[in-house]
Amino acid sequence: MDKPRIMFVDDDQEVLAAYARAFRKRYAVEVAAGPEVGLDMLRAGLPVAVVVSDLRMPGMDGVEFLGRVREIRPEAVRIILTGFADIGVAMAAVNKSKVFSFLAKPCPEADLEEALTAALRQYQLIAAEKELLRGTVRGTIKLLTNLLEMVNPEAFGKSSRVKRLAVDLGAYLGVEDAWRLELAAMLSQIGCAAMPAESLRRAYRGEPLPGDKAYEFAMHPRIAADLVSNIPRLREVAEIIAYQEKRYDGGGLPPDGVSGERIPLGARILKVALDFDTLEALYRYKRQSANPVAEALDRMVDREGWYDPEVFGALQSLATLPDGFEPRLVPVEELAPGMLLDQDVLDLTGELALSRGLELNTVSIRRLAGQVGQTGKKARWRVLVPPAEKLAFAKILDG
Structure with missing residues (x-):
C-alpha cells in the first residue's frame, strides 16, 4: 500500500x-x-x-x-x-x-x-464521502437521463446536443467545476418529459405553441430544477437549470429581477446554447437555409441584451471551428459510445425513436440494434465519429 x-x-x-x-x-x-x-x-x-x-x-x-x-x-x-x-x-x-x-x-x-x-x-x-457521493449522484443522473431517453426522445436529443455545446463553451471560457454545467445541460429538459413529442418538436424549432402548451413549456425549467434540487449536493446545478431561460438583461423566467452577473454563469452559458440550438434547427428545417449556423448567429446578434456578451462571443468563435468529427455510415456492430447520431431514427409506427445529434451510449446503441431486429434489414447508420481520444474517454464514462 x-x-x-x-x-x-x-x-x-x-x-x-x-x-x-x-x-x-x-x-x-x-x-x-x-x-x-x-x-x-x-x-x-x-x-x-x-x-x-x-x-x-x-x-x-x-x-x-x-x-x-x-x-x-x-x-x-x-x-x-x-x-x-x-x-x-x-x-x-x-x-x-x-x-x-x-x-x-x-x-x-x-x-x-x-x-x-x-x-x-x-x-x-x-x-x-466524495466517492460515495460521486457514485450516488452518477447513478441517479444515469437513471434520470435513461428514463428521459426512453420516454421522450425529442427532449433527450435536445439535452444531448445542448450538453456538448455548453461543455465546449465552458471549456473555452475556463469555467471552474465544469461538471456542474455538464450535469445542468444533461438534466435541463427533464421537465419536458411529459410533453407531447409534436409540441416539443415545434418548440425546439422556434415555432409558436398554443396557450396551454406554451405555458407548460415555459414551466419546464422550474419543474426540472425542483426535481434536481432533491439530489444531494446539486443545489448549484438546480439553480443553473432554474435560470436556463433567463436573459442577461433580466427578462425571461423566472421573473425575479435577477440580471447580468447575478445570473449563474452556468445558466448564462446554457441560455446561449439552448437558443442557438433552437434557432439553428429553425433555419435548417423550417426555413431550409443554406447556412443555418450563420443565420442563427445573426438572429442572436439582433436580440440585444439577451445574452452575456462574453459567452456569446465564445459561441461566435466556436461555431465556425471544425471539431475533428468525421461523418461515416456505420453498421450497428461498429457503433460505439461517444459517436454522434447524424440522422433521426423512426420506429415502426413512424414516431421519433432517437434524435439527430444524440451522443450514443450503450442504451441507445442497443435500441438501434433493436430497430435492425424489427425491420430485418442490414442497416447502416449515419454518425459523426470523434477523434480517438474523445471516443476512448466516452467509453470510460459509459462504463
Whole structure:
C-alpha cells in the first residue's frame, strides 16, 4: 500500500531535512524550500494528502500560501506552524485558508505526528464521502437521463446536443467545476418529459405553441430544477437549470429581477446554447437555409441584451471551428459510445425513436440494434465519429 504523501514547506533547509528524517518511514515526504517551490510542485500535479507550512517565509506568508494551495489542491488538508502567538494570524489562517490545524513552534515531534494523523483521517473521510457521493449522484443522473431517453426522445436529443455545446463553451471560457454545467445541460429538459413529442418538436424549432402548451413549456425549467434540487449536493446545478431561460438583461423566467452577473454563469452559458440550438434547427428545417449556423448567429446578434456578451462571443468563435468529427455510415456492430447520431431514427409506427445529434451510449446503441431486429434489414447508420481520444474517454464514462 502506498504511503500517504505529506508536503512540508519552509524556507529553512535544516528544518526541512529534520522533517524528512523524522517522518520518511511512515509517510512519503515531499519538501519545498519556500512557498513558490511548493506551488510549482502542486501545479505540476504532485498528489498530496497534507500540506504543512511555516507561517513566516520571505515573499509570501503561510496564510497566503495555503490559500493558494486550497485553490490548486482543494482536497489537501492544510496545517500551519508558527513561532508567533498571534490570534489575528490564527483567525486569518482558519478563515481565509481553511487551515485544519494551527501549531506553535517549536512543535514536539509527537504533537506534529498527532496532528498529521488527524489530518490524514480528515483527508480519508473527505475522499470517502466524495466517492460515495460521486457514485450516488452518477447513478441517479444515469437513471434520470435513461428514463428521459426512453420516454421522450425529442427532449433527450435536445439535452444531448445542448450538453456538448455548453461543455465546449465552458471549456473555452475556463469555467471552474465544469461538471456542474455538464450535469445542468444533461438534466435541463427533464421537465419536458411529459410533453407531447409534436409540441416539443415545434418548440425546439422556434415555432409558436398554443396557450396551454406554451405555458407548460415555459414551466419546464422550474419543474426540472425542483426535481434536481432533491439530489444531494446539486443545489448549484438546480439553480443553473432554474435560470436556463433567463436573459442577461433580466427578462425571461423566472421573473425575479435577477440580471447580468447575478445570473449563474452556468445558466448564462446554457441560455446561449439552448437558443442557438433552437434557432439553428429553425433555419435548417423550417426555413431550409443554406447556412443555418450563420443565420442563427445573426438572429442572436439582433436580440440585444439577451445574452452575456462574453459567452456569446465564445459561441461566435466556436461555431465556425471544425471539431475533428468525421461523418461515416456505420453498421450497428461498429457503433460505439461517444459517436454522434447524424440522422433521426423512426420506429415502426413512424414516431421519433432517437434524435439527430444524440451522443450514443450503450442504451441507445442497443435500441438501434433493436430497430435492425424489427425491420430485418442490414442497416447502416449515419454518425459523426470523434477523434480517438474523445471516443476512448466516452467509453470510460459509459462504463
